[in-house]
Amino acid sequence: MEESAEFMHLVLNSIEEHIAVIDVSGVICFVNQSWLNFGDENQCLSNQNWTEMNYLNICDQASSAGDDFGHQAGAGIRKVISGQINSYSLEYPCHSDEEHRWFIMHVSPFEFNKANYFVITHQDVTERKLAELAVKELVRLDGLTDIYNRRAFDEFLQQEWVLCLTLQQPISLAVIDLDHFKQLNDSYGHLAGDDCLKQIAQRLKKLSDSPRFWCARYGGEEFALIMGNTDVVAAKQVCDEFTEQIHRLNIPNIDSPVKPYITASIGLAEVRPTDQSNAVNLLNQADTLLYTAKEKGRNRIEISCQTPDLEWNQVSVI
Structure with missing residues (x-):
């Protein structure tokens, strides 16, 4: 059972973190259900379009618009792809009109069928960040x-x-x-x-x-x-x-x-x-x-x- 594709797919879809897999060029090969749900709730791309997108291009577009976190994310992912670093993490804000939110993006590589792929996860750390900000707020x-x-x-x-x-x-x-x-x-x-x-x-x-x-x-x-x-x-x-x-x-x-x-x-x-x-x-x-x-x-x-x-x-x- 543990070796079946259906079993692993169910496991990935049960995880709260948003998960995507990209290839060496940045093209998205897979996203889990949490990723899809977040995209729908925040008026991002429709479900069927994610695997047609290049994640590095998305980062570059954000960077060109002045988003420094987009620049940092793209640079960090490229370093993992090139083998300069083993993994990469970035904490960034992702606020909506209704609430303040923060996430940590983590990138790590793996090999499958002699090809290199990279797992990108986005973990919601809003609760921890709000607690930290409550302390810092005093000086503001x-x-x-x-x-x-x-x-x-x-x-x-x-x-x-x-x-x-x-x-x-x-x-x-x-x-x-x-x-x-x-x-x-x-x-x-x-x-x-x-x-x-x-x-x-x-x-x-x-x-x-x-x-x-x-x-x-x-x-x-x-x-x-x-x-x-x-x-x-x-x-x-x-x-x-x-x-x-x-x-x-x-x-x-x-x-x-x-x-x-x-x-x-x-x-x-x-x-x-x-x-x-x-x-x-x-x-x-x-x-x-x-x-x-x-x-x-x-x-x-x-x-x-x-x-x-x-x-x-x-x-x-x-």
């Missing part, structure tokens, strides 16, 4: 507001940029400034100012409860919200809800020339990443829009999105 949090700090913001913006570039998805960024926050501190004291920042941060945190959304304290009274796989229309709805929640808080700011309560100005920019653009351009545009909102009287949102020829097109002023 702003001590006052308990949301991410500027250092974490920079990391997440670059991470989300690369993911949106790879998947050809839009990314939106909102930079938020509390209007005349100094007047609030002067009128009510710094403890009241700290309490205001905490309340604002918690409202923003609730609105960013998504694996592709990241909120951070960007500066003293400035906040930022990264929205992956989100176009300007959906991002505007999030910002509208946020400003409405700020108004409902009704935090007094009697000396503000805008309103007798705290308000916010927002610069919102959206782009579809390309090889000719970068995350810094997006951040600079959101900053510029924020400055415009403040120049035009505050308590408003200035919005623009980037056209395919890399020109910024202002689509709305609110």
Whole structure:
């Protein structure tokens, strides 16, 4: 029984890890049921197409789109195929719109009928990774507001940029400034100012409860919200809800020339990443829009999105 092809096929299909076998050129010869299921659930290729694909080409395509993990995977597999190393492992993120996920890819060779083949496994290590991140998270949090700090913001913006570039998805960024926050501190004291920042941060945190959304304290009274796989229309709805929640808080700011309560100005920019653009351009545009909102009287949102020829097109002023 142990020697039968049917028996071994059943064994492989019962394994939770995603398994594929490639030949020396990278062509996929076999995938197990877990691999097929993951592909279907994540809108990858249909079942019958996997064994027609070249796995190395898939890695190269991801690498060309700016995915460093695709580059590392392709380079590691080639080293195993050439005999430079006996095996290769790589931990990488594979987030969806619903959850954060991490996997470890492992590559090892074997010989069958005098031909060389290579087993590629992908093991889900999300549970372990989340536990590790929970510890590291402490240094990424702003001590006052308990949301991410500027250092974490920079990391997440670059991470989300690369993911949106790879998947050809839009990314939106909102930079938020509390209007005349100094007047609030002067009128009510710094403890009241700290309490205001905490309340604002918690409202923003609730609105960013998504694996592709990241909120951070960007500066003293400035906040930022990264929205992956989100176009300007959906991002505007999030910002509208946020400003409405700020108004409902009704935090007094009697000396503000805008309103007798705290308000916010927002610069919102959206782009579809390309090889000719970068995350810094997006951040600079959101900053510029924020400055415009403040120049035009505050308590408003200035919005623009980037056209395919890399020109910024202002689509709305609110």
